Amino acid sequence: MAEINRIVITCMDRRLSEEVENTYNDGKTVFARNAGGLPGGLKNTIKRILKENDTIKEIVMMPHTDCGAMGAVFKCLMQGEKFDQEILDGLVKYFENKPILNREELEKTGNVNECMREMVDIKNSVPEYKNKTVKMSVELVELHAPHYIAGEPKNVLVIMPASTVKYSETFGKFLDINHSYCIQGEIEDVIKDIKLATAHNGLNLQEIYIPRLKNGDDAKVEKIINELVKLGSGIGNLVVYKLLEDGTKEKVESKKKMKA
Numbered sequence: 453m454a455e456i457n458r459i460v461i462t463c464m465d466r467r468l469s470e471e472v473e474n475t476y477n478d479g480k481t482v483f484a485r486n487a488g489g490l491p492g493g494l495k496n497t498i499k500r501i502l503k504e505n506d507t508i509k510e511i512v513m514m515p516h517t518d519c520g521a522m523g524a525v526f527k528c529l530m531q532g533e534k535f536d537q538e539i540l541d542g543l544v545k546y547f548e549n550k551p552i553l554n555r556e557e558l559e560k561t562g563n564v565n566e567c568m569r570e571m572v573d574i575k576n577s578v579p580e581y582k583n584k585t586v587k588m589s590v591e592l593v594e595l596h597a598p599h600y601i602a603g604e605p606k607n608v609l610v611i612m613p614a615s616t617v618k619y620s621e622t623f624g625k626f627l628d629i630n631h632s633y634c635i636q637g638e639i640e641d642v643i644k645d646i647k648l649a650t651a652h653n654g655l656n657l658q659e660i661y662i663p664r665l666k667n668g669d670d671a672k673v674e675k676i677i678n679e680l681v682k683l684g685s686g687i688g689n690l691v692v693y694k695l696l697e698d699g700t701k702e703k704v705e706s707k708k709k710m711k712a
Contacts, residue, residue: 454479456505456616459498461571462514463489463521464635464645466607467595473619473629476512484614485636487645488521488563489514492570493542497614497637502578511575511586513567516593517559520655524648526555536651542644546570564590605631606658609649609690611680612636613672615665623663626699633657639672639679646680650687660687662704663695677704 458481462468472483482501486493491513502508515522521543527533528544529552535544546566552558567590576582605628612622614636619629633649635642649655662676680692681704693701 454616455507456480456482456501457507458482458510458512459484459501459508460512460514461485461489461491461494461498461567462593463487463516463519464609464633464649465516465519465595466629466631466633467598468514468516468593469619469624469629469632469634471593472514473624477616477618479616479618482614482616483636485634486521486642487635487648488519488525488543489516489567490521490543490546490563490570491567491574492546493644494614494637494641495570495574497641498571498574499578500638501614502575502581506580508581508586511571511588513571513588513590514593515559515563515567515590516595517556518595518597519559519563521648522555522559522563526552526558536644536647538644539648542641543648560592564592607631607633607656609646609655609657609660610634610695611642611646611660611662611676612665613638613669613676615669617665622665623661623695626695627661632661639675643679643683646683646687650690657690660690660692661695661701662692664697666697680704 460476460481461484462472464485464487484494484497525544525547528535571588610623610632635645692704695701
């Protein structure tokens with residue numbers, strides 16, 4: 453097994469997947485992704501990665517402009533829009549009682565500063581890393597609102613554990629990477645992100661995929677599937693599939709409906 457020496461934390465946005473893959477996926481980098489790329493929302497995931505790997509030398513955070521999650525924060529704090537309590541606790545709370553003039557400032561200054569602050573706190577909360585030097589950086593990615601063209605592939609949501617696996621070698625073999633939003637983390641961290649991604653279906657999502665991986669994460673994959681079954685109507689009308697290694701898909705049936 454290759455030594456893991458880097459963590460990349462970024463947003464689930466579909467426009468980031470190809471850049472993340474091409475820039476950082478060297479087999480020694482583990483990826484964790486959520487709505488907004490905030491480390492605080494991936495605290496359990498990051499702590500687990502650090503505790504299981506004493507070789508981490510670098511942590512890169514990649515928030516971006518035109519971010520839907522930051523748009524939700526802005527709507528909540530500045531426009532009074534209501535959100536699920538889990539979203540408030542796992543995303544919005546990091547920006548409460550802080551000066552926010554406009555959405556651009558929130559994305560380019562507020563989120564960048566918050567990413568670094570949260571990451572320092574998380575790193576120092578892991579005893580093995582408290583006094584260890586780890587290079588930490590925030591790379592803001594400039595993105596612009598996408599232009600949708602008739603006949604483009606449908607948008608889907610991919611959910612899987614934080615991993616070193618290449619997108620092009622997993623779901624990217626069967627789905628369009630550039631139309632695949634991707635959430636990666638411990639299920640207790642990412643439930644809020646699933647709810648945010650599927651709320652009002654603002655991302656024009658049509659399906660959710662949970663790919664089978666080859667790195668021993670079967671138990672985590674099953675846990676993700678079980679939690680999605682529990683969510684039931686919390687994910688709207690989206691159809692959930694297991695994406696198998698041969699490219700076939702197996703529909704996940706919701707046995708119980710629960711209000712999100």
